Amino acid sequence: MGNEEKEQNDKMWHTAAHVFASALTELYPNVKLAIGPPIEQGFHYDFDLDEQIDEEKLAKIEKKMKEILKKKEKMEQNFLTIGDALEAFKNNPYKIEMIQDLKKEGEKEISTFTTGKFFDMCKGPHLESTKDIGAIKLLKISAAYWKGNEKNKSLQRVYGIAFKTQKELDEWIEMRKKAEENSNVKLGKELDLYMISENVGKGLPIWCPNGTMLRMQLQDFLTKEQIKQGYSFMITPHIGKSELFAKSGHLKNYKEMMYAPIKIDEEEYYLKPMNCPFHIQYYAKNQRSYRDLPIRLSEMGTVYRYEKSGELSGLLRVRGFTQDDAHIFCTPEQVKQEFNSVFDLLVKVLSTLKINNFRVRVGTRDPTSDKYVGTPEQWERATKEIIEVLKERKLNFEVNPGDAAFYGPKADIIVKDALGREWQTGTIQLDYNLPERFELEYIGVDGQKHEPVMIHRAPFGSFERFTGIIIEHFGGAFPTWLSPEQVKIIPISEKFIEYAKKVQAQLMGAEVRVKLDDRNETLGYRIRDAQKEKVPYIVVVGAKEEETGKVAIRPREGEQQVVSIEEFIEKITKEIKEKR
Numbered sequence: 001m002g003n004e005e006k007e008q009n010d011k012m013w014h015t016a017a018h019v020f021a022s023a024l025t026e027l028y029p030n031v032k033l034a035i036g037p038p039i040e041q042g043f044h045y046d047f048d049l050d051e052q053i054d055e056e057k058l059a060k061i062e063k064k065m066k067e068i069l070k071k072k073e074k075m076e077q078n079f080l081t082i083g084d085a086l087e088a089f090k091n092n093p094y095k096i097e098m099i100q101d102l103k104k105e106g107e108k109e110i111s112t113f114t115t116g117k118f119f120d121m122c123k124g125p126h127l128e129s130t131k132d133i134g135a136i137k138l139l140k141i142s143a144a145y146w147k148g149n150e151k152n153k154s155l156q157r158v159y160g161i162a163f164k165t166q167k168e169l170d171e172w173i174e175m176r177k178k179a180e181e182n183s184n185v186k187l188g189k190e191l192d193l194y195m196i197s198e199n200v201g202k203g204l205p206i207w208c209p210n211g212t213m214l215r216m217q218l219q220d221f222l223t224k225e226q227i228k229q230g231y232s233f234m235i236t237p238h239i240g241k242s243e244l245f246a247k248s249g250h251l252k253n254y255k256e257m258m259y260a261p262i263k264i265d266e267e268e269y270y271l272k273p274m275n276c277p278f279h280i281q282y283y284a285k286n287q288r289s290y291r292d293l294p295i296r297l298s299e300m301g302t303v304y305r306y307e308k309s310g311e312l313s314g315l316l317r318v319r320g321f322t323q324d325d326a327h328i329f330c331t332p333e334q335v336k337q338e339f340n341s342v343f344d345l346l347v348k349v350l351s352t353l354k355i356n357n358f359r360v361r362v363g364t365r366d367p368t369s370d371k372y373v374g375t376p377e378q379w380e381r382a383t384k385e386i387i388e389v390l391k392e393r394k395l396n397f398e399v400n401p402g403d404a405a406f407y408g409p410k411a412d413i414i415v416k417d418a419l420g421r422e423w424q425t426g427t428i429q430l431d432y433n434l435p436e437r438f439e440l441e442y443i444g445v446d447g448q449k450h451e452p453v454m455i456h457r458a459p460f461g462s463f464e465r466f467t468g469i470i471i472e473h474f475g476g477a478f479p480t481w482l483s484p485e486q487v488k489i490i491p492i493s494e495k496f497i498e499y500a501k502k503v504q505a506q507l508m509g510a511e512v513r514v515k516l517d518d519r520n521e522t523l524g525y526r527i528r529d530a531q532k533e534k535v536p537y538i539v540v541v542g543a544k545e546e547e548t549g550k551v552a553i554r555p556r557e558g559e560q561q562v563v564s565i566e567e568f569i570e571k572i573t574k575e576i577k578e579k580r
């Protein structure tokens with residue numbers, strides 16, 4: 001979703017939230033409304049009501065909303081003084097609290113919106129009128145604490161969504177159904193890819209053998225591509241001394257994302273939230289010259305970051321994860337070339353994974369602010385070069401001024417999956433700060449000391465998040481090279497187990513990942529099981545196959561075929577090698 005599209009959706013959903021509140025108030029005049037913001041998909045509304053809303057009541061509210069929409073009412077904004085606002089909302093403790101909060105923040109006026117008979121405090125923005133909402137649906141009922149704090153009262157929460165047309169709503173419902181079927185949490189369990197154990201902890205996924213195999217394939221693929229680009233590889237510890245993170249600035253700027261220190265021999269150590277300070281140690285180990293640069297250090301580095309427990313979800317948001325990280329140390333003159341080769345890698349990775357739809361969000365300096373390190377000239381040059389690279393490659397991109405971190409401009413990668421959903425995956429980040437903090441240098445052509453530029457980059461982002469996304473993107477039906485199990489052999493009856501084992505051994509010898517299903521179940525049952533596991537090839541063997549030295553292969557897509565074992569091995573190993 002582009003920025004404009006998101007703004008438009010937010011307006012639509014925020015307006016729909018008002019229509020919901022309006023319907024709720026008409027049906028339950030004693031309801032106390034709390035908040036109703038637009039969210040990623042639709043809106044939610046929190047309210048305090050003695051009566052519990054159930055499915056039946058939800059349907060009635062939805063019906064009332066549709067009646068209200070028929071009136072095509074304008075959203076009219078007015079401003080009240082704090083005193084008038086406190087009077088207008090005197091029966092609603094939540095609004096009173098919000099008005100008091102706004103007053104504390106220095107607000108002098110409270111913005112309100114009127115839609116027909118309904119009136120509420122809100123700063124907008126909304127659609128101009130409810131006439132642009134063509135279809136609306138209430139989705140589910142749940143609960144939420146006031147201000148998200150469990151010490152506060154638990155409120156009822158209703159989720160809903162709205163679109164301009166019924167067609168868009170129908171398409172969204174269809175997409176959501178598919179998304180639920182393909183969710184990484186559901187498929188992760190069914191395909192035995194990963195697990196979250198309460199005994200280990202929230203947000204700390206355990207990679208099951210199937211998931212580990214998939215991850216190893218991704219890692220292997222990425223390693224080989226990086227070798228082609230001249231990267232070196234490193235492995236660094238999971239913890240480091242507090243002095244290291246003080247010097248890097250993490251303890252100052254990133255502490256709320258870090259876990260409490262571990263004391264060893266009277267010294268404090270932290271779990272690393274990033275790999276950069278470790279790679280810097282290696283750079284700083286020797287005197288570097290311009291001839292050594294660029295130095296590209298890559299690590300599948302495991303980091304730990306604090307995420308609130310409410311935000312943890314499957315593989316997409318976790319507390320311990322492994323980045324496909326690298327740090328490129330280069331001269332300012334090399335930045336453009338390095339960005340170019342990072343994009344080479346990125347395009348190669350995404351196209352191999354059949355993710356052909358992605359865009360780049362460039363975060364640049366806010367010219368009016370002085371919170372940045374590095375000179376304005378450095379920033380200007382780097383930003384210009386990043387944009388040149390994107391233009392030359394004809395990539396789809398947008399520029400967000402002021403969206404950069406204080407230490408350098410960046411490019412975030414946003415991919416669109418098979419269901420049209422967008423995910424932020426990789427990132428490329430320029431850094432003028434760490435080289436300065438660690439006093440990194442190289443001897444330039446002029447024989448003088450200069451400061452190198454650092455580029456942090458991770459094309460996947462993390463293995464956890466990226467795997468979560470590709471599970472959903474492929475709906476669990478991975479291409480053969482990525483599939484944890486590539487072939488399932490099913491003998492028609494126990495008479496053919498010996499032959500099946502012979503076929504299995506030959507495939508294993510060719511490094512094909514193959515399992516034998518010789519359970520005492522019917523053929524049909526075992527085939528259906530293998531289909532549920534989404535194995536790319538099912539191989540059935542019986543009398544005819546044994547006599548002729550052949551196998552009957554059923555690809556996940558396509559026609560059944562009978563071929564010799566050798567032919568099958570040639571076909572499948574070629575497919576794996578070419579990552580088709």
Ligand SMILES: [Zn+2]
Binds near residue numbers: 015122123125
């Ligand atoms: Zn509003």
Ligand SMILES: [Zn+2]
Binds near residue numbers: 274276327456457
């Ligand atoms: Zn880094």
